[in-house]
Amino acid sequence: MDLLERVQRRAMKMTRGLEHLSYEDRMRELGLFSLEKTRLQRHLTAAFQYLTGIYKKAGEGLFTRTWSDRTRGNGFKVKEGRFRSDIGKKFFTVRVVRHWNRLPREVVGAHSLEMSMSRLDGTLSNLV
Template sequence: MINGKKFHKNTCPILCLGQSNAGHKLGEEWLESDPAERDVEVLVDRRLNMNQQRALAAKRANRIVGYVKHSITSRSKEVIILLYSAVILLYSALVRPHLEFCVQFWAPQFKKDVKVLECIQRRATKLVKRLEGTSYEEQLRTLEKRRLRGNLIVPYSFLRRGSEEGGADLFSLGSSVSMHGNGSKLCQGRFSLDFRKHFFAESVVKHWNRLPREVVDALCLSVFKRHLDNVLNNML
């Protein structure tokens, strides 16, 4: 190196994307290519596959559910009543963050991936008897609704901030001539690869375009969230 320090290539692995990407050199040293790397704490492989991240998030969340389960030593009616609020709080504070962190990036799209998260949700709802009698579909819908809610908040934030702060260029607004409904509809992109339709910027378009005008035209994020919650109660 110019400053006299020795360069250690094993501390700087790279992720090569594409079939024709043979690697890179720094000076005379070839940098090693890793099969997967972390970006903002999200694990992604060279094919932009999120399976490893989904498995890692599920493993961490499932382990915490196990810790909570093993900490419950009594099943008496009085204790269960007290545990209900505590378990819900622990699940929201310790388990859910692993299932929702950057979920727009790695959200499950296939049934086999959704099933992994469903198993964690099912296990958590069995921690207290008060939840065991409710419909599992109803319990799961809460997690699904939270994921959709977060997905819709992201484009609103990007579009409201404008392209100068970045993010807005992920979406393309439709022409004013053809607009119907909410007046701020997004254009669905065209792509040759089928898996591209699962990318966040594409999958969220159909849900955004279904929102009524009073939701997308909200003057601030807090108002948008309030209107969005009312709409989602009827959508799911």
Template sequence: MRFNKDKRRALYLGRKNVRHWCRLGGDLLESSSEEKDLGVLVDSQLSMSQRCALVAKKAKGILGCIGKSVASRSGEVFLPLYSALVRPQLEYCVQLWAPQFKRDTELLERVQRRATKMMEGLEHLPYEERLRELGLFSLEKRRPRGDLINVDKYLKGGFKEDEARLFSVVPSDRRRGDGHKLEHRKFPSNMRKNFFTVRVTERWNGLPREGAESPSLETFKSRLDAALSDVLWAILL
């Protein structure tokens, strides 16, 4: 297989990286502080703040275009447009780049706040009431929901012995009733704690047994939504 050297960069991760020279064949690769991979911006410190800023900017631009081009502000018209065109920008591959800091979380949430406030009859309601009227979750709550759905998809797809496993299932002799508990690893680094495969294990293990053992994805989603009461949200978040 031939590779184009001009399209290859070396991205050194971490502050203590010794930055050895990387070669492609006999050619040295240029270093870079940030690169896009499948549309997701990753920097050398694995900080997702810049990614969050870019996502919020693009989503606000699309929301502004909708506001200028669509005369109706009724929920029946505006909500499907938001759900189809704006929210996917805020959630594309979010398992990889989920915000690490409160300021980034609020930056993304502000886009949905603005969208719900643009809808007719909801302008003067608090944000939480607007969400209830529209049947929406906040983005902050949708992210752990999406994490859990992706874990269910992965686990129900089965493991192959010759492939690397994202998760380690607790051995059967250590389980207490629930056959789908995941091993939870602890790391001193806050950055590592935010990795999808680390942050999601406690949330998954905190689910009721009937949720984790759902026979299908659709059943899992319905049981998950039913289980995500305010009390359980406090645990999962």
């Protein structure tokens, strides 16, 4: 847990009327995501923008896309690259691919960024 997460947890403890609730329940009551889920939301949003061509030049070659109707969940899968060292595991594409491939079809198949964001919020809020 990083410093910012510890500060957020401490601030949540000072919220009046919610002292009896756990950290996760306080966040849910206030309609907030943890910092980890907020980071994941931003990464998945950026991945959507790369994959749909909003970031054309910057996103060239970031992901290997595969499309199949035979897979469960969403049919729009992306593949991770291969890296020789552990440093590769910290790259944006590697962090995002695992989560992207588990998203429901309605999130990854959205026609606009706004629609994808609202569906992603709903999906992530179920995980809180």
